[in-house]
Amino acid sequence: MASRETLLASTFLTLADTLVDDFDVVEVLSTLCGRCVELLGASASGILLADPRGSLHVMATSSEQANLLELFQIQNEEGPCLDAFRSGRAIVHDDLGAESPWPHFAPAARHAGFNAVHAFPMVVRSSVLGTLNLFMGPPRPLVRSDVDVAQALAHGATLTVLQNRATEDSHRLTAQLQGALDSRIAIEQAKGVISELGQVGTDEAFAWLRSFARNHSRKLTDVATAVVDRTLGDSERVELLHQSGRTGHAGS
Amino acid sequence: MTVIAGLEGTELTGAGLCAASAGLLSVDGAAIALLTGDGVPVATYRSDPSLQPIEDLQFVLGVGPALDAYRLRLAVAEPDFAGSAPLRWPGLARLALDSGVRSVSALPLQIGAARLGALTLYDGRPGALEGERLEDAHVLAGIVTRALVAMQAGGAGYVLVAELSDAVLPPGEIDHAEVHQASGMVSVQLGIDVGDALARLRARAFADGTTVRQVAVEVLARRLRFYP
Numbered sequence: 001m002a003s004r005e006t007l008l009a010s011t012f013l014t015l016a017d018t019l020v021d022d023f024d025v026v027e028v029l030s031t032l033c034g035r036c037v038e039l040l041g042a043s044a045s046g047i048l049l050a051d052p053r054g055s056l057h058v059m060a061t062s063s064e065q066a067n068l069l070e071l072f073q074i075q076n077e078e079g080p081c082l083d084a085f086r087s088g089r090a091i092v093h094d095d096l097g098a099e100s101p102w103p104h105f106a107p108a109a110r111h112a113g114f115n116a117v118h119a120f121p122m123v124v125r126s127s128v129l130g131t132l133n134l135f136m137g138p139p140r141p142l143v144r145s146d147v148d149v150a151q152a153l154a155h156g157a158t159l160t161v162l163q164n165r166a167t168e169d170s171h172r173l174t175a176q177l178q179g180a181l182d183s184r185i186a187i188e189q190a191k192g193v194i195s196e197l198g199q200v201g202t203d204e205a206f207a208w209l210r211s212f213a214r215n216h217s218r219k220l221t222d223v224a225t226a227v228v229d230r231t232l233g234d235s236e237r238v239e240l241l242h243q244s245g246r247t248g249h250a251g252s
Numbered sequence: 253m254t255v256i257a258g259l260e261g262t263e264l265t266g267a268g269l270c271a272a273s274a275g276l277l278s279v280d281g282a283a284i285a286l287l288t289g290d291g292v293p294v295a296t297y298r299s300d301p302s303l304q305p306i307e308d309l310q311f312v313l314g315v316g317p318a319l320d321a322y323r324l325r326l327a328v329a330e331p332d333f334a335g336s337a338p339l340r341w342p343g344l345a346r347l348a349l350d351s352g353v354r355s356v357s358a359l360p361l362q363i364g365a366a367r368l369g370a371l372t373l374y375d376g377r378p379g380a381l382e383g384e385r386l387e388d389a390h391v392l393a394g395i396v397t398r399a400l401v402a403m404q405a406g407g408a409g410y411v412l413v414a415e416l417s418d419a420v421l422p423p424g425e426i427d428h429a430e431v432h433q434a435s436g437m438v439s440v441q442l443g444i445d446v447g448d449a450l451a452r453l454r455a456r457a458f459a460d461g462t463t464v465r466q467v468a469v470e471v472l473a474r475r476l477r478f479y480p
Contacts, residue, residue: 186364189435194436
């Protein structure tokens, strides 16, 4: 088991390597979410990005479980993500009990097995792009060094979005955000297509999509777009849809 | 966001959306082209009839701002048809200048991998949309896309107003992950593209007096299936 320092250093080295090359924004952010879980002892984590209208959208999560996606989604009304997004400050909340400031979000989170939540803003100059969110199972207070690590990972997520070259006019923040959001939507659409063709749940469909993209060294968004546009070749489609029992490690 | 406030009271027709877009972005004219997979126009709208010839020409030539924005899924522009720099679409220059158009910008109308078409903005002054105006144009393209889905779903006027406020007030009903997943499933069930599948979900919600998200949840749970 690597020490936290080693894992943290390797996370940022990998990120630096990735960001100088062509990369897929959803894939990199999903990997970051996985590292958050490992580094901070969280049960789950996710990254939300705001669209130009100020609505928060799920960009990546450590797990594609529907109830987790829903917990992020309801934070358009209330919750730590919305508070961190609006204030531009970290929200560290160690107890989702009776004292919680979120009457709808807190019971939903507790019902899903989470006792504490934390949200860290993704800030660039004076704008907040979105938030990185941690869901904790057993109560364990975040110490100062945890908060620093989480905020550093949120900065890593910010850099990833800013460095995304999926758009021609890459210096425009709105275009970059729009491009990242469209990537995520394309992946949701592809999950639906695969789920129907393969008669599996959408989380399994995501695992198939991700594993296929990795095996072929292709960007997740490009594969998702090809699935939605039906431009995958016959043999590729067969391969993508026959992964039952082979995707147990797809999320690692 | 000023661009959204400016949409209040917009007539929710293709031409109404074009007129509102041109007004909000302070350009002389705007056009919307709804396109099929390989870039064939299925419907076109414009704020001003004088834009029809140049819109028609790009579909005859098979090149132009709307087709490029649609194919590349990116904003594209020609800052000056009368300038000295090489032109992006030389075949359009003569007719553009004859129609009083010096510059043009086009943005894709898309939701994820689903492409509906493109929004093209024409102006008599040189210069591509830049800075805040380009950002506003991106926001506007997102709203126009959602309004077009509602129009394709065949909602009555009052419903279209609701759809537009849905698109404006966070969180837009249509922007839930379940809706995009269900669009993918329905596109397979009906053998149609995912943009049309989204319109079918919307139409079903209108018919049942429920929300598109509720319909999506039923589809995902495999309690509701669409048959061709």
